[in-house]
Amino acid sequence: MLVETHSAAQSAFLRRYRRRERLIVYVRWGLLALFLGLWELSARLGWIDPFLLSSPSRMAATAASLFASGELFTHISVTLGETLVGFLLGSLLGIGLAVLLWWSKTLSRILDPYLVILNSLPKIALGPVLIVWMGSGVEAIVTMTLLISVIVTLCTVLGGFNEVSPEKLTLLRSFGASKWQCFCKVVLPGSLPTVVSALKLGIGMSWVGVIVGEFLVSRAGLGYLIVYGGQVFKLDLVMAATAILCVLAALMYFCIAFLEKRLRDKRGETAG
Amino acid sequence: MEPLLEFQNISMRYHALSGETDVLENFSLTVEPGEFIALLGPSGCGKSTLLSLAAGLLKPDRGRVLLRGEPIQAPPVHMGYMLQRDHLFPWLTVRQNALLGLQVRGNLTEAAQRRVDALLKSCGLWDFADAFPRQLSGGMRQRAALVRTLAVDPEFLLLDERFSALDAQTRIYLADEVKGILGHDRAALLVSHDISECISMADKVVVLSRRPARIQQVHAIDLEGGPMQRRSDPRFREYFDLLWKELDVHVG
Ligand SMILES: Nc1ncnc2c1ncn2[C@@H]1O[C@H](COP(=O)(O)OP(=O)(O)OP(=O)(O)O)[C@@H](O)[C@H]1O
C-alpha cells in the first residue's frame, strides 16, 4: 500500500540512519567494556582494594568455580523458579482482581482506600509475619514476591481498564454487546499496552520480592549467595551473584520486550 | 403505512446528587420509513438522550419508544448508531472494524461478509481492508466507520453530531457520501446544531426548545438531491433564514 520511494536523498537518509543506529550500539557495548576494563585495571594496579570491591576477573573465577561444582545451576534455577512462579501468580491474580473491580464499581469503591494503603505499604515489612505463617521455605519467598507484584499489577491494569473511552463502550452496546463482550472486545484490547507495562513493572517487583525473600529465609538461590558472601566477607561471591542477577533480570526483561514487539506488530502499532 | 419509529409522550429525568434534570417532557415524534429527520436544538437540550432512547440504550421514565409498533427493549438488530467521532478500534484492521457489529451479534455469516466486502469496495476502501485505522486519511476513516455501521444492514440510522468534528469541506463531502450510500429506503435521525447541515440532508427539520426539549416547529424541507446540490439551490438560503430566526427566537 505504502509505496517505497527510493530517491537518492532517501537512500542517503537511510544510510545516515543506519550509521547512527550502528554507532549507538557500538558505544553502548563500548561503555560496558570500558567500565569493566577500568575496574579490572584499577584492581590490578592497586587503586582500589579488590578485597572490598572485587574485580571482573575475580568475579568470573568465582562464577566458574560455582559452575564447575554444579552449584551455579542450582542457585540460578531456584531464584529463577521463584521469580517466575511469583510473577505469574502475582500477574494472574492482579489482572483477575482488576477484571473483578472493573466489573463491580461498588466493590471497587469499597476497596479503594485499602488498595491505596496496600500500594504505599512496603510489603517487605510483612516478611517476618510471612515466615511465621508459612515457615522459612520457598512458599514464604513466593508469597512475598506475589504480594509485592500483585498490588502494582492490579492498580496499573485497573487504571488502564477504566481509561477506555465510554463512547467506545456506547458504540459497542449499540450493537447489542453484553458487558462481557464489552470487556473482551474493547476494554481488554484497548488497555493491552497498559497491561504489558504492568507486566514489566511486575517482573521488576518480582525480582525485588525474591531477593528480599531469599535474604530472609533461604538456603539456596542468588539472594542466599549474596547474603552468605557478605557474612563470610567473600565480596567476590557477592559481586558475582549480583552480576548474574543483572544478566538474568535483563534477559527476562528482553523476553517481555520481545513479546511486546510481537504484540505491537500484530496490532499494527508499528505499521506506517 | 406503519411508522418506523415512534416516540410516544416520552418523559425523561436524570438524577444526580446536584439535583434532577428534566430532559424530555411529553415528547412525541414519528419517523416514517425512509424519512430523514434532523433534530435541531440548543446544546444540552436532550438530543443525545433522544438518540439513546431510540438506540435502546436508555429506558424512558414515562411513555414508549416503538419500533414498528413494538416497544424497544434492547438495541435493535438493524440499527446503526454513529457517534461524533469515528471510534475505529486502532488495534483492528479496517475489515475487522467493519465486521464488529456482526461479530457481537453472532451474525458473521458468509453472506454478511460478502456484503461487507462489497461495502468496502463501494466506499473505495478495498485496498485498505487489511490496513489499520492509523494508516488511513481522515476521510477514509469516516468511510470505514460508515461501512461498520452499514454492515449490520440498518433500516434506520442515528447520527449524533456526526459531522461536527470535521472540517467544513470534509463535512459537506462526507454528508454527500452518506446520503448517497444511504439511499432513500433507510430512515435516519440526525442531531445537529448546524443549520446548513440539517437543511442539506433532511426531509424534515424539527426545531427543539431548550431543556426540557419540546418540539417548537417542524419544517418540511422541499429540496431535491444530495447536500451539494441542495446547497446551491436558491431556496436553501430561505430555509436557512427561517430556521435561523426560529432558533434565535427560542434560544437566544
Ligand atoms: N447520565 C446523566 N446523568 C445526569 N445528567 C445527564 C446525564 N446525561 C445527560 N445529562 C444532562 O441532561 C441534559 C441533556 O443531555 P443530552 O446529552 O441529551 O443533551 P444534548 O442535547 O445531546 O447536548 P449536546 O448538544 O451538548 O450534545 C444535559 O444537561 C446533561 O447535562
Ligand SMILES: [Mg+2]
Ligand atoms: Mg449530545
